[in-house]
Amino acid sequence: SLAGIMLLEVFLVFFFFFFIIIFFPSKKKEETFFFFFLWWGKGRKPDTEDDFFFFFFKVETTEEELSDLFRRLDQARFTEPLENSCFHYGTNSVYLRKVVSYWKNQFNWKKQVEVLNKYPQFKTKIQGIDIHFVHVKPPRLPEGQSAKPLLMVHGWPGSFYEFYKIIPLLTDPASHGLSDEHIFEVICPSIPGYGFSEAPHKKDFNSVSAASIFYELMLRLGFNEFYAQGGDCGWLICTNLAQIAPNHVKGLHLNLALVMNMGFTHLLSILLGRYLPGLFGFQDEDVKRMFPFLEKGLYKILLESGYAHIQATKPDTVGCGLNDSPVGLAAYILEKFSTWTDLEFRNLEDGGLERKFNLDDLLTNIMIYWVSGCMVSSMRFYKENLQNGIGTQKHEKLTVQVPTGIASFPNEIMHTPQAWAQKKYTNIVSFHFMPRGGHFAALEEPELLAEDILQFVGKVEKEQLWRKK
Amino acid sequence: TILCLPRSLEYSQKNAILIPAATLGVGGMLVYWLRSRHTVKTIEMGDGWWGSGERPLKGKEDESIRPFKIETSDKEIEDLHRRLDQARFAPPLEGAAFHYGFNSIYLQKVVAYWRNQFDWRKQVEVLNKYPHFKTTIEGIDIHFIHVKPSYVPHGRAVQPLLMVHGWPGSFYEFYKIIPLLTEPAGHGLNEGDVVFEVICPSIPGYGFSEAPCQKGFDSIATARIFHKLMNRLGFKEYYLQGGDWGSRIITNMAQMLPQSVKGLHLNLVFVTTQGLRRMISVMLGAYVPWLVGLTKEDVKRTYPFIQKNIYTLLQESGYLHIQATKPDTAGCGLNDSPVGLAAYILEKFSTWTDKSFRHRDDGGLESKYSLEELLTNVMIYWVTSSIVSSMRYYKENISKDPTLSLDARVGVHVPTGIAAFPQEIAHAPRVWAKNIYKNIITYSYMPSGGHFAAFEEPKLLAKDIMHFVRKVEQL
Numbered sequence: 038s039l040a041g042i043m044l045l046e047v048f049l050v051f052f053f054f055f056f057i058i059i060f061f062p063s064k065k066k067e068e069t070f071f072f073f074f075l076w077w078g079k080g081r082k083p084d085t086e087d088d089f090f091f092f093f094f095k096v097e098t099t100e101e102e103l104s105d106l107f108r109r110l111d112q113a114r115f116t117e118p119l120e121n122s123c124f125h126y127g128t129n130s131v132y133l134r135k136v137v138s139y140w141k142n143q144f145n146w147k148k149q150v151e152v153l154n155k156y157p158q159f160k161t162k163i164q165g166i167d168i169h170f171v172h173v174k175p176p177r178l179p180e181g182q183s184a185k186p187l188l189m190v191h192g193w194p195g196s197f198y199e200f201y202k203i204i205p206l207l208t209d210p211a212s213h214g215l216s217d218e219h220i221f222e223v224i225c226p227s228i229p230g231y232g233f234s235e236a237p238h239k240k241d242f243n244s245v246s247a248a249s250i251f252y253e254l255m256l257r258l259g260f261n262e263f264y265a266q267g268g269d270c271g272w273l274i275c276t277n278l279a280q281i282a283p284n285h286v287k288g289l290h291l292n293l294a295l296v297m298n299m300g301f302t303h304l305l306s307i308l309l310g311r312y313l314p315g316l317f318g319f320q321d322e323d324v325k326r327m328f329p330f331l332e333k334g335l336y337k338i339l340l341e342s343g344y345a346h347i348q349a350t351k352p353d354t355v356g357c358g359l360n361d362s363p364v365g366l367a368a369y370i371l372e373k374f375s376t377w378t379d380l381e382f383r384n385l386e387d388g389g390l391e392r393k394f395n396l397d398d399l400l401t402n403i404m405i406y407w408v409s410g411c412m413v414s415s416m417r418f419y420k421e422n423l424q425n426g427i428g429t430q431k432h433e434k435l436t437v438q439v440p441t442g443i444a445s446f447p448n449e450i451m452h453t454p455q456a457w458a459q460k461k462y463t464n465i466v467s468f469h470f471m472p473r474g475g476h477f478a479a480l481e482e483p484e485l486l487a488e489d490i491l492q493f494v495g496k497v498e499k500e501q502l503w504r505k506k
Numbered sequence: 507t508i509l510c511l512p513r514s515l516e517y518s519q520k521n522a523i524l525i526p527a528a529t530l531g532v533g534g535m536l537v538y539w540l541r542s543r544h545t546v547k548t549i550e551m552g553d554g555w556w557g558s559g560e561r562p563l564k565g566k567e568d569e570s571i572r573p574f575k576i577e578t579s580d581k582e583i584e585d586l587h588r589r590l591d592q593a594r595f596a597p598p599l600e601g602a603a604f605h606y607g608f609n610s611i612y613l614q615k616v617v618a619y620w621r622n623q624f625d626w627r628k629q630v631e632v633l634n635k636y637p638h639f640k641t642t643i644e645g646i647d648i649h650f651i652h653v654k655p656s657y658v659p660h661g662r663a664v665q666p667l668l669m670v671h672g673w674p675g676s677f678y679e680f681y682k683i684i685p686l687l688t689e690p691a692g693h694g695l696n697e698g699d700v701v702f703e704v705i706c707p708s709i710p711g712y713g714f715s716e717a718p719c720q721k722g723f724d725s726i727a728t729a730r731i732f733h734k735l736m737n738r739l740g741f742k743e744y745y746l747q748g749g750d751w752g753s754r755i756i757t758n759m760a761q762m763l764p765q766s767v768k769g770l771h772l773n774l775v776f777v778t779t780q781g782l783r784r785m786i787s788v789m790l791g792a793y794v795p796w797l798v799g800l801t802k803e804d805v806k807r808t809y810p811f812i813q814k815n816i817y818t819l820l821q822e823s824g825y826l827h828i829q830a831t832k833p834d835t836a837g838c839g840l841n842d843s844p845v846g847l848a849a850y851i852l853e854k855f856s857t858w859t860d861k862s863f864r865h866r867d868d869g870g871l872e873s874k875y876s877l878e879e880l881l882t883n884v885m886i887y888w889v890t891s892s893i894v895s896s897m898r899y900y901k902e903n904i905s906k907d908p909t910l911s912l913d914a915r916v917g918v919h920v921p922t923g924i925a926a927f928p929q930e931i932a933h934a935p936r937v938w939a940k941n942i943y944k945n946i947i948t949y950s951y952m953p954s955g956g957h958f959a960a961f962e963e964p965k966l967l968a969k970d971i972m973h974f975v976r977k978v979e980q981l
Contacts, residue, residue: 079600105592108592109592109842112585112588112589112842113842114841114842114891115838115841116834116837116838116841116891116893116894116895117719118834119718119719119720119721119898120558120559120719120720120721121721122721122834126832126833126834126835126898126901127831127832127833127834127835127836127838128832128834128835128838129834130834130838133838237599238597238599238600239599239600240599240600240601240602339831340831341831342827343824343827343828343829343830343831343832343836344828344832346820346823346824346827346828347824347825347827347828347836348824349824350607350820350821350822350824351606351607351608351824351825351853352606352607353596353598353602353606353607353608353609353610353849354606354607354608354849354850354853355607355824355825355828355836355850356596356607357595357596357607357608357610357613357843357845357846357849357850358839358840358842358843358845358846358847358849358850359839359846360594360595360596360846361589361592361593361594361839361842361843361845361846362838362839362842362843362846364838364839364842365838365839365840365841365842365843365846366839368834368835368838368839369835369836369838369839372832372835410594410596412596413596413610414596417599417606420606
């Protein structure tokens with residue numbers, strides 16, 4: 038039938054493109070996996086080594102910064118949305134006007150700066166650039182217990198601020214109704230090029246480079262063994278960290294785990310997995326979240342990955358206007374907080390944003406991008422990681438042996454079944470379907486995420502699994 | 507194949523009337539077959555309403571054609587200058603040239619020129635040198651320029667020519683080529699017996715044409731509106747020229763009302779049909795090009811295929827992907843920051859003019875264009891606040907599966923001329939273009955030039971248009 042021919046054509050093109058993406062001609066020489074201590078600062082690397090000093094850091098603001106912001110908000114030019122378009126064409130400018138009005142009149146950046154400064158922050162120079170991080174120790178420790186170091190890495194368009202709600206649940210679980218069997222001291226760095234971390238001045242700063250910097254950071258802080266947690270870019274960086282320093286990473290917890298190299302078995306399981314789930318190791322929940330695949334997989338990715346495509350090819354172009362217009366920046370970032378929290382929010386005129394988040398938190402995150410002027414450098418991270426294609430880099434082909442825990446949130450952009458994840462993460466200790474929540478798990482569902490991290494760490498510690506590697 | 511199954515086949519269940527029914531059936535088939543040889547399948551014209559709210563039930567649309575002049579004010583210029591003064595730039599990576607997009611060091615030079623030397627009032631006068639008009643069609647104001655030849659030699663017919671721009675261009679792209687077409691003799695062009703009167707509209711949502719308020723405004727709606735425009739101007743038959751979106755719009759126009767289109771000239775061919783046959787043709791073409799109808803020049807421009815086509819297309823189509831999915835998000839900041847708008851638009855004028863410009867720190871822009879003319883085009887988007895609506899056009903046109911779109915299945919039978927420029931983003935060999943354009947009269951490999959043909963190589967393009975039109979007139 039006609040539909041059948043069309044479907045076959047779509048699949049053949051799909052198939053063809055997968056092969057193109059996999060066998061993309063590599064433009065650079067093959068990436069050696071073992072990192073060198075590179076230099077990301079300006080100009081040539083000086084002969085002296087990095088000093089290992091830590092500096093206290095406080096977020097600051099000035100009247101000038103605020104009045105500049107207000108001036109730009111006042112002069113903002115909006116374009117009327119199409120009738121009945123809700124969030125289908127992107128951020129709805131009628132709702133955006135409301136956000137801007139709140140931003141001008143009620144949002145108090147000075148107060149939010151104090152909120153940001155409630156946790157101790159530091160900077161240290163690693164491989165030529167200043168790395169910013171938050172370091173929170175537990176307020177009290179029961180007799181005989183030590184705090185377990187936990188590195189939490191944010192993603193795009195997030196920041197270290199995303200963790201401000203979950204940090205107390207991990208450093209002081211008892212006060213929040215959670216078991217205090219494991220207590221953490223939490224380190225949340227800013228990825229170089231994001232927020233208050235200096236942006237790399239050289240090309241090719243990818244997730245492996247970031248992992249090597251964070252590894253160095255943890256060593257400098259005196260941690261020989263630590264846990265790592267991440268989603269979005271944080272997932273990739275923490276995975277790399279587990280690959281480059283497996284003896285130091287006790288456990289890896291992820292709220293996102295994408296499959297980078299699809300092979301023939303993946304394609305087969307997409308075609309047949311709905312009818313023979315058992316054969317491919319799919320559980321009922323997997324089938325529910327993944328099928329019908331065209332709609333929930335392929336079309337969803339195509340509809341939602343425009344930003345990744347342009348950031349992976351022309352970051353300086355697309356970021357330019359966003360670094361100059363706070364309203365444009367807000368529109369761009371808020372769209373992700375809407376759609377990636379729940380795809381159904383595209384059907385709402387206000388994008389459903391205030392159902393799950395409050396405007397203060399959302400705008401604080403946006404302000405971090407605005408005051409640090411880091412939008413362009415944050416986007417470059419996509420190019421550095423994706424420019425050679427997906428699934429072509431060495432680290433994407435290597436597996437992870439470190440004990441891994443995966444929290445699979447239902448509204449995450451792409452669902453990865455355990456059957457696929459275990460091809461890469463060979464030592465999955467816990468894999469849970471979370472009852473609710475989307476991409477920004479730490480900000481949206483901090484209790485659920487904290488509970489999953491705690492039970493995962495419990496398992497790893499009990500079996501002393503990290504020693505068995 | 508399946509679409510061609512005759513639908514006039516009749517059948518009856520009663521055996522008694524089987525034979526006469528069969529005769530009728532065969533006869534019917536014969537008649538249908540004979541008729542289908544002469545009638546050409548067309549796209550339905552349909553109708554539309556793009557103004558705000560519901561279409562008014564009573565009253566006829568105001569069909570007057572009103573003269574229009576572009577204006578500016580001190581306030582507008584001061585606002586622009588203020589924004590340019592407060593622009594924030596992010597330093598590029600070392601050695602990045604234009605590989606990460608528009609280089610912000612060069613951008614600062616452009617902005618300095620824009621702030622201190624660019625004279626918008628003077629450019630507005632330049633824009634107003636041709637007569638502008640507006641008229642309301644389907645609820646929205648359509649802007650266009652209409653240039654008649656000032657002198658028509660005795661006995662020469664003046665051909666009406668509709669030229670349609672694309673994204674991120676505008677009617678202004680045609681300002682250099684218009685005099686070559688309305689007064690060829692005065693510009694050293696000797697294709698002598700063809701003289702044109704040129705109409706350049708702005709696509710709704712672009713420049714001074716009002717943006718549609720309703721969803722679904724695609725190239726077919728645009729085609730219909732432009733037919734109505736030409737009709738309103740009193741033209742029954744006319745030539746069409748276009749590249750980028752213009753190419754798609756005029757193709758739809760030729761599919762919709764072939765009897766009104768004397769000829770179709772394109773400087774870009776959208777190769778819409780992907781599929782198994784195309785893939786085989788691509789794979790074989792590398793080794794036995796003659797077998798699949800590819801010429802030497804085709805091979806030079808198409809291969810290495812993955813490199814030149816897929817890799818380049820993926821590298822350069824990020825904007826298309828985001829505009830086809832989230833135009834309101836992508837355009838929001840650009841409508842608020844003129845510097846961001848300039849970076850976004852001028853990056854295309856760099857890369858689509860010559861792919862090697864990506865290796866240059868200044869993107870090679872001033873080697874082919876002047877900053878004054880580039881910024882005039884950017885200003886058109888800025889003063890009309892039309893960047894978001896211009897981006898929405900991508901979403902409206904690129905449906906989930908492009909091969910299922912109506913126009914891909916309806917061929918184009920009007921005389922067609924194709925000018926293939928070497929630095930165009932993707933090359934379309936004649937044999938692939940024939941899938942859609944069944945009646946190619948001329949196909950020229952141009953010696954130089956890229957995507958913005960009318961802007962960059964007006965003389966070459968004008969010559970090819972005249973060469974094509976002469977051939978069509980002789981038919």
